[in-house]
Amino acid sequence: VSRTTVPVSLGPRSYDVIIGRGLLAELPGLLAGACPAPRYAIIADANVAARFGTTLRDALSRTVPTTLAPFPPGEMHKTRETWAALTDELLRAGLGRDGAVLALGGGVTGDLAGFVAATYHRGIPLVQVPTTLLAMVDSSVGGKTGVDTPAGKNLVGAFHQPRAVFADVDTLATLPRSQLAAGLAEALKHGAIADAGYFERLVATREALLHHDPEALTAAVARSVAIKAGIVARDERELGRRATLNFGHTVGHAVEAAADYRLLHGEAVAIGMRVEAALGVTLGVTAATDAARLGEALSRFGLPIAVPASLTTDRLVEAARQDKKSRAGALRVSLIHRLGTPARGDGEWTIPVDDGALRAAVDASR
Numbered sequence: 346v347s348r349t350t351v352p353v354s355l356g357p358r359s360y361d362v363i364i365g366r367g368l369l370a371e372l373p374g375l376l377a378g379a380c381p382a383p384r385y386a387i388i389a390d391a392n393v394a395a396r397f398g399t400t401l402r403d404a405l406s407r408t409v410p411t412t413l414a415p416f417p418p419g420e421m422h423k424t425r426e427t428w429a430a431l432t433d434e435l436l437r438a439g440l441g442r443d444g445a446v447l448a449l450g451g452g453v454t455g456d457l458a459g460f461v462a463a464t465y466h467r468g469i470p471l472v473q474v475p476t477t478l479l480a481m482v483d484s485s486v487g488g489k490t491g492v493d494t495p496a497g498k499n500l501v502g503a504f505h506q507p508r509a510v511f512a513d514v515d516t517l518a519t520l521p522r523s524q525l526a527a528g529l530a531e532a533l534k535h536g537a538i539a540d541a542g543y544f545e546r547l548v549a550t551r552e553a554l555l556h557h558d559p560e561a562l563t564a565a566v567a568r569s570v571a572i573k574a575g576i577v578a579r580d581e582r583e584l585g586r587r588a589t590l591n592f593g594h595t596v597g598h599a600v601e602a603a604a605d606y607r608l609l610h611g612e613a614v615a616i617g618m619r620v621e622a623a624l625g626v627t628l629g630v631t632a633a634t635d636a637a638r639l640g641e642a643l644s645r646f647g648l649p650i651a652v653p654a655s656l657t658t659d660r661l662v663e664a665a666r667q668d669k670k671s672r673a674g675a676l677r678v679s680l681i682h683r684l685g686t687p688a689r690g691d692g693e694w695t696i697p698v699d700d701g702a703l704r705a706a707v708d709a710s711r
């Protein structure tokens with residue numbers, strides 16, 4: 346079996362991301378090495394709990410007492426209320442300060458379970474076991490955890506790095522095509538901000554990727570994780586360079602929130618990248634040919650690139666202002682210069698954008 350290990354170098358918080366087939370079945374042995382604990386709590390949404398959670402709990406329970414704590418699936422449950430229900434559940438189950446949390450599932454689970462682990466008894470070890478492509482290429486790595494509030498996405502959270510990440514690409518066999526494409530939106534983002542060759546490789550291998558080919562998926566996860574790990578290792582707390590990973594996300598989060606989460610996160614990011622590329626062209630920081638190539642590539646994956654007609658420009662700009670990345674009143678956006686190269690303005694990794702320019706880019710992207 347081909348396996349890839351990508352290290353995330355963060356000094357005392359360093360860890361490995363293991364990518365490949367058949368990892369879930371080997372997890373009891375792998376966890377004993379990467380995160381030994383006298384008790385585990387698996388947090389999973391109800392879909393993933395039924396599909397993989399009970400089997401994993403039963404396998405782990407042969408050697409270590411393990412609780413399975415499920416929660417209702419969907420972004421609308423990535424909330425403080427679910428965080429409260431889960432922490433109560435772990436307290437009832439008797440998980441102590443020496444226990445560890447396993448986040449089994451997509452990005453919603455990783456963010457939520459990660460925030461539980463960050464706060465439970467002031468922080469206990471966490472292992473990420475991503476089962477969506479989006480979680481494998483992006484959200485399981487880097488230590489950002491948190492929940493949404495009515496005011497916007499990810500507004501309450503903590504940095505909490507996992508002890509290890511185990512990405513079993515076999516779990517992706519049951520993932521719907523739209524979810525695969527949404528994960529590939531984040532992978533294309535990694536190419537767009539760091540590696541034009543990778544971007545074009547993704548486009549060239551899209552049929553294999555969208556048909557769940559394990560080799561193609563392993564290669565994409567490994568390259569995306571290596572790009573993200575390289576950025577996070579240089580700027581764990583997003584004081585500078587890590588902001589490049591937010592390309593597509595200022596508008597993406599606004600689209601996602603304003604559409605009441607009817608779009609997948611990756612779909613909203615695809616629209617966001619298209620709008621932010623248009624914005625970059627208007628501001629003279631993004632090459633028009635590269636903006637066009639980006640939109641064309643996203644479309645080839647069946648990803649949406651048009652701002653939904655049901656979202657007014659007013660509503661979207663308002664939602665973007667609510668995003669926590671606005672600083673001292675001015676909206677700041679991470680843009681690209683060319684495919685593979687992030688834009689820099691005045692030595693900063695984000696560029697201030699006035700409402701007029703944003704409005705024009707949104708209106709041009711309908």
Ligand SMILES: NC(=O)c1ccc[n+]([C@@H]2O[C@H](COP(=O)([O-])OP(=O)(O)OC[C@H]3O[C@@H](n4cnc5c(N)ncnc54)[C@H](O)[C@@H]3O)[C@@H](O)[C@H]2O)c1
Binds near residue numbers: 485518
């Ligand atoms: N922390 C970060 O750095 C970071 C980065 C990117 C995205 N995110 C967050 O990730 C979230 C989106 O993650 P997501 O797209 O994985 O959503 P998700 O966790 O809701 O998963 C999508 C759906 O797929 C189902 N599912 C999971 N694994 C499956 C499998 N193997 N087969 C079939 N169905 C499966 C889930 O039950 C769910 O219904 C957003 O909340 C976003 O903010 C976080």
Ligand SMILES: [Zn+2]
Binds near residue numbers: 531
């Ligand atoms: Zn994202």
